[in-house]
Amino acid sequence: MSVAARFENVTVRFGGRPAVESTSFTIPAGMRTAMVGPNGGGKTTLARVLLGILRPDDGRVAFLDEQGRELPRPRIGYLPQRSTLSPQAPVTGLDLVGLSLAPGPGFGMSPEVEAEARRALGRAGLADDLATRPVGRLSGGQRQRVLLARAIAGTPAILLLDEPDTALDAEGMKTLRRLVAEEVAAGRTIVYVTHDSDAMGGADAVFRIDGRLAQETRA
Amino acid sequence: MTEFLAFPFFQRALLAGFVVAVVCGALSFFVVLRRLAFVGSGVSHAAFGGVALAALVGAPPGLGALLAALAVALATAKASGDGDLTEDTAVGVFTVAGMAIGVVAISFLETNVDLFGLMFGNILTVDPRDLLALVAASALVVLLLVLYFRPLLLASIDEDGAFAAGVNVARMRLLVLVLLALTVVVALKVVGILLVSALLVLPGAVARALFSRWPGFLLGSVSAALVMVLGGLLLSVALDVPSGAAIILTGTILFLGAVGAGRLRRNA
Numbered sequence: 001m002s003v004a005a006r007f008e009n010v011t012v013r014f015g016g017r018p019a020v021e022s023t024s025f026t027i028p029a030g031m032r033t034a035m036v037g038p039n040g041g042g043k044t045t046l047a048r049v050l051l052g053i054l055r056p057d058d059g060r061v062a063f064l065d066e067q068g069r070e071l072p073r074p075r076i077g078y079l080p081q082r083s084t085l086s087p088q089a090p091v092t093g094l095d096l097v098g099l100s101l102a103p104g105p106g107f108g109m110s111p112e113v114e115a116e117a118r119r120a121l122g123r124a125g126l127a128d129d130l131a132t133r134p135v136g137r138l139s140g141g142q143r144q145r146v147l148l149a150r151a152i153a154g155t156p157a158i159l160l161l162d163e164p165d166t167a168l169d170a171e172g173m174k175t176l177r178r179l180v181a182e183e184v185a186a187g188r189t190i191v192y193v194t195h196d197s198d199a200m201g202g203a204d205a206v207f208r209i210d211g212r213l214a215q216e217t218r219a
Numbered sequence: 220m221t222e223f224l225a226f227p228f229f230q231r232a233l234l235a236g237f238v239v240a241v242v243c244g245a246l247s248f249f250v251v252l253r254r255l256a257f258v259g260s261g262v263s264h265a266a267f268g269g270v271a272l273a274a275l276v277g278a279p280p281g282l283g284a285l286l287a288a289l290a291v292a293l294a295t296a297k298a299s300g301d302g303d304l305t306e307d308t309a310v311g312v313f314t315v316a317g318m319a320i321g322v323v324a325i326s327f328l329e330t331n332v333d334l335f336g337l338m339f340g341n342i343l344t345v346d347p348r349d350l351l352a353l354v355a356a357s358a359l360v361v362l363l364l365v366l367y368f369r370p371l372l373l374a375s376i377d378e379d380g381a382f383a384a385g386v387n388v389a390r391m392r393l394l395v396l397v398l399l400a401l402t403v404v405v406a407l408k409v410v411g412i413l414l415v416s417a418l419l420v421l422p423g424a425v426a427r428a429l430f431s432r433w434p435g436f437l438l439g440s441v442s443a444a445l446v447m448v449l450g451g452l453l454l455s456v457a458l459d460v461p462s463g464a465a466i467i468l469t470g471t472i473l474f475l476g477a478v479g480a481g482r483l484r485r486n487a
Contacts, residue, residue, distance in 0.1 A: 051379075052382065053379060075384075078383035083379070083380070084377050085376060085380060086377065089377065091372075091376060092432065095432070095433065096376075099369055099373045099384075103385060105366045107369065136431065137431070150380065
């Protein structure tokens with residue numbers, strides 16, 4: 001299911017100072033969208049508004065289906081720039097992806113969830129022995145692959161990648177570009193926050209954010 | 220040597236110890252994971268104010284403790300959730316306020332309050348009514364922990380990731396604090412206000428030193444709590460020392476042993 005998101009006059013302030021002000025744009029469904037701009041320009045803030053982690057002071061984000069009908073916030077696969085995952089977390093990559101796939105009330109992991117988690121970890125290039133190792137015993141690059149697996153697991157409606165080129169190594173970026181191409185082919189809506197949209201192999205729409213929408217370019 | 224096992228008061232103490240150990244051990248997993256040791260200590264101290272106020276108005280002490288602990292837990296969740304204060308600052312403020320209210324309330328009381336019992340508890344005085352309330356409250360805490368284990372675990376190790384997965388992170392933070400308040404009241408009679416926070420920290424700390432995955436960590440925490448409470452209880456009878464202190468000292472020895480064993484294993 002392709003889902004588009006529409007930012008409507010979104011304003012976010014931190015300590016009274018606006019990080020983004022009255023910003024409106026639409027993320028096209030089933031395409032690659034890049035949010036580019038300088039550091040502190042508000043790209044990550046908008047990404048966190050999209051996720052619902054940040055509530056805008058003014059405006060809102062609406063999610064729409066193909067017919068333009070409004071939907072509740074869909075499942076969004078998220079690869080953060082700086083993860084809040086505790087390095088001492090008592091979980092393996094398999095645990096983490098499984099928990100993220102089925103975070104509802106309950107205990108343990110069903111065989112279906114475990115199979116999907118293993119599939120996602122494999123697609124992200126994490127071998128089985130690494131997937132079942134506690135995350136505290138993985139290298140930084142391997143941990144990023146776990147987070148990448150979590151982002152793509154369970155076919156999310158939107159895949160949101162925040163500055164993936166700063167967190168992943170060269171091999172990880174190669175895997176990510178391959179995965180993005182596969183996800184686009186499957187009709188997924190991809191949003192990436194980046195300094196360089198070409199680093200991700202181009203974008204169908206590029207929004208330059210510098211405190212507000214400064215420029216919009218569509219391929 | 221074992222004739223005391225035949226006494227009903229000791230059988231009740233063993234059963235109460237078992238229940239408190241299971242509930243504290245299970246919650247200790249989240250206390251250590253979410254670094255809530257100070258919050259646990261704060262909530263238990265706030266319960267002191269509640270007990271004193273309850274004595275002043277002639278209400279059951281357990282009810283006073285529960286209301287005060289819940290009030291501090293909810294106020295902490297609200298203050299830290301709004302982003303105005305961190306959890307430790309919020310609980311620090313509410314804790315001293317709770318203690319001060321307790322001291323003021325006690326100064327108005329015409330009868331003596333068993334402060335020593337309140338501070339250190341006495342598991343050997345648990346009566347059948349206490350035991351029933353203990354089992355009911357503990358069953359509620361364990362049921363909620365089992366029901367919400369997955370979202371609680373995810374929100375405890377990765378807040379942003381949990382949010383992206385659809386977990387209501389604020390609600391999970393509130394749930395942990397409410398469970399903490401309930402558990403403090405549950406354990407109050409057994410180990411008292413000062414030592415209940417240790418029972419919420421030591422089992423998890425013991426298990427954390429030994430296990431790197433959550434199943435071992437969780438089961439280890441419950442097991443450590445059982446050894447602490449039941450071992451400490453037997454020790455207190457055998458050596459004729461206060462039960463609360465014996466329980467905590469048993470836990471401290473376990474913790475030192477676990478840290479040593481964990482280091483040996485890592486260096487092997």
